[in-house]
Amino acid sequence: MISESALILRALARHDNDAFSALVRMHQGKIRAYLVRLCRSYDLADDIAQETFLTAFRKLQSYKGEGNFSGWLFRIAHNCFLQHIRKTKRRIEITEQFGTQQELQTEQYDSLSTEQMDLEQALTQLNPDETATITLCHSYGYSHQEVSDILDMPLGSVKSNISRGKVKLQKILTKPNGLEKAS
Numbered sequence: 001m002i003s004e005s006a007l008i009l010r011a012l013a014r015h016d017n018d019a020f021s022a023l024v025r026m027h028q029g030k031i032r033a034y035l036v037r038l039c040r041s042y043d044l045a046d047d048i049a050q051e052t053f054l055t056a057f058r059k060l061q062s063y064k065g066e067g068n069f070s071g072w073l074f075r076i077a078h079n080c081f082l083q084h085i086r087k088t089k090r091r092i093e094i095t096e097q098f099g100t101q102q103e104l105q106t107e108q109y110d111s112l113s114t115e116q117m118d119l120e121q122a123l124t125q126l127n128p129d130e131t132a133t134i135t136l137c138h139s140y141g142y143s144h145q146e147v148s149d150i151l152d153m154p155l156g157s158v159k160s161n162i163s164r165g166k167v168k169l170q171k172i173l174t175k176p177n178g179l180e181k182a183s
Contacts, residue, residue: 004069011060024053027070031077037135038081040124048084052077075150078132122172130165133158
């Protein structure tokens with residue numbers, strides 16, 4: 001298997017579509033999962049993930065090798081998500097639509113434990129910045145500084161969002177019937 005850095009070089013130097021396709025296959029699962037948490041909709045996450053990789057392909061020459069490639073992709077994904085929110089002005093509708101669903105798409109969650117499903121449901125009750133920062137730090141292992149860079153958010157805001165989000169998650173997950181709408 002060819003290394004990520006070799007694929008990046010091939011994609012940059014030779015405009016090799018196969019190399020870029022291999023990079024997409026390497027990262028699409030993480031990017032899509034991240035966007036599902038932000039969008040709270042599989043279909044919308046797929047659309048934004050597709051836009052993310054199209055944008056990455058168009059802007060590949062701007063990747064300077066500073067930081068890791070997946071961080072660069074997460075930044076693009078987050079920006080595509082924010083563009084979608086600004087363009088459609090449906091942030092509240094998306095949150096409410098997903099939050100009022102009684103049944104999650106079970107085929108997407110067959111392999112998740114009850115605790116994981118509870119956590120996923122609880123994450124829907126956080127604001128998008130809290131969900132994004134917690135997901136990048138705790139699901140993908142990025143440092144606070146890396147999340148700050150990815151989201152183009154001040155480091156203090158990253159830490160605050162994580163802290164507030166964790167407190168909210170703890171309240172939601174420990175409250176009897178906590179996965180009903182938290183007050």
